[in-house]
Amino acid sequence: DAGVTQSPTHLIKTRGQQVTLRCSPKSGHDTVSWYQQALGQGPQFIFQYYEEEERQRGNFPDRFSGHQFPNYSSELNVNALLLGDSALYLCASSPLAGERNEQFFGPGTRLTVL
Amino acid sequence: KNEVEQSPQNLTAQEGEFITINCSYSVGISALHWLQQHPGGGIVSLFMLSSGKKKHGRLIATINIQEKHSSLHITASHPRDSAVYICAVVQGAQKLVFGQGTRLTINP
Numbered sequence: 001d002a003g004v005t006q007s008p009t010h011l012i013k014t015r016g017q018q019v020t021l022r023c024s025p026k027s028g029h030d031t032v033s034w035y036q037q038a039l040g041q042g043p044q045f046i047f048q049y050y051e052e053e054e055r056q057r058g059n060f061p062d063r064f065s066g067h068q069f070p071n072y073s074s075e076l077n078v079n080a081l082l083l084g085d086s087a088l089y090l091c092a093s094s095p096l097a098g099e100r101n102e103q104f105f106g107p108g109t110r111l112t113v114l
Numbered sequence: 115k116n117e118v119e120q121s122p123q124n125l126t127a128q129e130g131e132f133i134t135i136n137c138s139y140s141v142g143i144s145a146l147h148w149l150q151q152h153p154g155g156g157i158v159s160l161f162m163l164s165s166g167k168k169k170h171g172r173l174i175a176t177i178n179i180q181e182k183h184s185s186l187h188i189t190a191s192h193p194r195d196s197a198v199y200i201c202a203v204v205q206g207a208q209k210l211v212f213g214q215g216t217r218l219t220i221n222p
Contacts, residue, residue, distance in 0.1 A: 043202075043210075043212045090157060103159065105157040
């Protein structure tokens, strides 16, 4: 089992551009959550996907959008990038029906906006 | 005020010392995670607990639901324990709310 995988590992963009980050959940997991971690801060919840729909959303603008595919993998899209979007983007997967609420994290994608 | 507060923010100790990191939260939760993050970013779940105490090797985590407080202890600390330790509480359907992290440095 490869666990949670994310791609790419690093990415450099310029202001105004758009970016797509990808996440493949751990085998057997159907729920994917995305988090943004600014340097020196704890992660912040962006949104969560289950059954190809956004179930919960944190306090992030509409520039942040996502998608979940039938195989449970997910994408995070950010439009009109700002310098402040530079961060580590973490994906976590979990089995919704799991009674322990355990989440497994991917290695993250480090986005730098210049 | 953050919903999840950790203390201390930074901790430096000598190898072999007993380490305690504290986490207080102000919201209702279904569970609490202690996570470890090494330089480079990868996060590993150390514990998930909703009551009492759990132990894994040299790591011990406790939670007091009434007082809304949890602690992570490391016995016989080692330089390889150096990392950022993050407390995160589970709200609703598996939404995690994170503390700001505690940066632990263990010197040989």
